[in-house]
Amino acid sequence: xxxxxxxxxxxxxxxxxxxxxxxxxxxxxxxxxxxxxxxxxxxxxxxxxxxxxxxxxxxxxxxxxxxxxxxxxxxxxxxxxxxxxxxxxxxxxxxxxxxxxxxxxxxxxxxxxxxxxxxxxxxxxxxxxxxxxxxxxxxxxxxxxxxxxxxxxxxxxxxxxxxxxxxxxxxxxxxxxxxxxxxxxxxxxxxxxxxxxxxxxx
Numbered sequence: 001x002x003x004x005x006x007x008x009x010x011x012x013x014x015x016x017x018x019x020x021x022x023x024x025x026x027x028x029x030x031x032x033x034x035x036x037x038x039x040x041x042x043x044x045x046x047x048x049x050x051x052x053x054x055x056x057x058x059x060x061x062x063x064x065x066x067x068x069x070x071x072x073x074x075x076x077x078x079x080x081x082x083x084x085x086x087x088x089x090x091x092x093x094x095x096x097x098x099x100x101x102x103x104x105x106x107x108x109x110x111x112x113x114x115x116x117x118x119x120x121x122x123x124x125x126x127x128x129x130x131x132x133x134x135x136x137x138x139x140x141x142x143x144x145x146x147x148x149x150x151x152x153x154x155x156x157x158x159x160x161x162x163x164x165x166x167x168x169x170x171x172x173x174x175x176x177x178x179x180x181x182x183x184x185x186x187x188x189x190x191x192x193x194x195x196x197x198x199x200x201x202x
Contacts, residue, residue: 001086002041004094004141004148006171009079013056020063024074027056028082039099041083043172044146044183045069046099069101070145070181079172081146094148095141101183102134105144107176108158117163118152119144119176123184125157131198133191143185147171 010028017023024042034040034057038049047059066072074080086092105123121144126134136142136154143149144161152160168174176182 002046002083002094002097002099002146003086003092004083004097004143004146006081006083006147006167008082009170009172010082012074012076012078012080014058015074015076020066022061022066022072023050023058024061024071024080025053025056025058026080026082030084031055031057034084039085041085041097041099041146042080043070043101044081044097044099044143044185045071045101065101068103069183070104073181079175081171083146095143096188097143097146097148097185098188100185102186103184104181105184107178107180107182110177113162115165117168117173118160119163119173120158120160121182121184122158130156131194133194134186135190136186137190140190141187143183145172145176145182147173 008028010026012024013027014025034049034052036049039046040049045065049057050060051058061071103123105121107119108122109120111118136151136159138151138154140151141148142151149161152162163173
């Protein structure tokens, strides 16, 4: 379980493809605090640490994960948003994030707004999935590349988010531009409500 508060943007230092899997090695400042078998969110995807070597560690993304997320687009030098699992005795500064990416979206516009930035993202709309809670609502929560954000001006298949300077600098948002593919996780509370309403109609 995560909160969508990114700790650091790590750097990819090696990528090894093994059949349908991708072994991704990253370097970050808290590698020495990690343990093998620990869960860490990578661009919003919950992955297990499988190896640690000095100041780098490795995780493995399987075919299902690669098909649903942007991890297959990573290259050596790419920045990846990291968040370790949430401590149950801490504050929930973002929102409830599972680390289960629902689908990807594409950035279609970045607008600088006197020290902050507005990003617009567009995703493939599926009516059946929308009935299950896979959509955004104005002032609701959404996770973009593992970052907990507030939705602005949602449409059927797009939404905007406002990014403050701290988030811009400390996450990989400073590398996102028009055409960049990002990971989305829709709000789990909305999914539960949609499911409950569907059950009441059965």
